Amino acid sequence: MTVRTAELLVAVILALLSLGLMWKSTELNIGWVAGAGPGGGAWPFWLSVGMLVTSLWTILRWFRRVTPQSRSKEIFMSADTLAIVGPVVVGLLLLLAGTHLIGMYAAVFLFMIAFVRFLGRHSWFVTLALAVAAPVAMFLLFEWALTTPLPKGITEPAFYPIYDLIY
The missing domain is CATH 1.10.287 (Helix Hairpins)
Structure with missing residues (x-):
C-alpha cells in the first residue's frame, strides 16, 4: 500500500x-x-x-x-516500521479488551508494565512506579474528583472498601 x-x-x-x-x-x-x-x-x-x-x-x-x-x-509502512508499530497496536487492542474484562485500572497497570518495561526497557523500579501511579492518578481524577466511574470489570468488588472511605 x-x-x-x-x-x-x-x-x-x-x-x-x-x-x-x-x-x-x-x-x-x-x-x-x-x-x-x-x-x-x-x-x-x-x-x-x-x-x-x-x-x-x-x-x-x-x-x-x-x-x-x-x-x-x-x-x-516498511517492515521495520511495522515491527515498531505492530506491538503498539496489539498493546492498545489488549488494553481495550482488558478494560472490558478486568477493568480500566487493572488494564492500565498491565499496559504500563508491558510498555515501560518490555518496550521501553526501563528498570523494574521505574516500571512499577509508573504502573502503580497511573491507575491511582486516574482513580483520583475520575472517581474522586470528577465522580465519574470508569469500567472495573471483574475487579469491581475490590473497590468497595475504597468507596466506603471516599463517599
Missing part, C-alpha cells in the same frame, strides 16, 4: 465513523435544552461533524493531489 492509498483509506474510514457517530448522537437531544444548555448528544454530534468536514477536506485534497502525501507512491 502506498502513502497515497493509505491517506485516502484513512480519510474514508474516518468519514464513515463520523457519520456513524453523528447518527448515534441523535439518539440523545443534540439541540439546546431550555434552562439546561446543550443536550446530551450535542457535543458528540458537533465533534463528529467537525471530523467529517476535515475528512472530506482531506479526500478533496487527495483528489486534487495538493499535498506531498497525496502524490506519494512510496510504500506506506
Whole structure:
C-alpha cells in the first residue's frame, strides 16, 4: 500500500465513523435544552461533524493531489516500521479488551508494565512506579474528583472498601 492509498483509506474510514457517530448522537437531544444548555448528544454530534468536514477536506485534497502525501507512491509502512508499530497496536487492542474484562485500572497497570518495561526497557523500579501511579492518578481524577466511574470489570468488588472511605 502506498502513502497515497493509505491517506485516502484513512480519510474514508474516518468519514464513515463520523457519520456513524453523528447518527448515534441523535439518539440523545443534540439541540439546546431550555434552562439546561446543550443536550446530551450535542457535543458528540458537533465533534463528529467537525471530523467529517476535515475528512472530506482531506479526500478533496487527495483528489486534487495538493499535498506531498497525496502524490506519494512510496510504500506506506516498511517492515521495520511495522515491527515498531505492530506491538503498539496489539498493546492498545489488549488494553481495550482488558478494560472490558478486568477493568480500566487493572488494564492500565498491565499496559504500563508491558510498555515501560518490555518496550521501553526501563528498570523494574521505574516500571512499577509508573504502573502503580497511573491507575491511582486516574482513580483520583475520575472517581474522586470528577465522580465519574470508569469500567472495573471483574475487579469491581475490590473497590468497595475504597468507596466506603471516599463517599
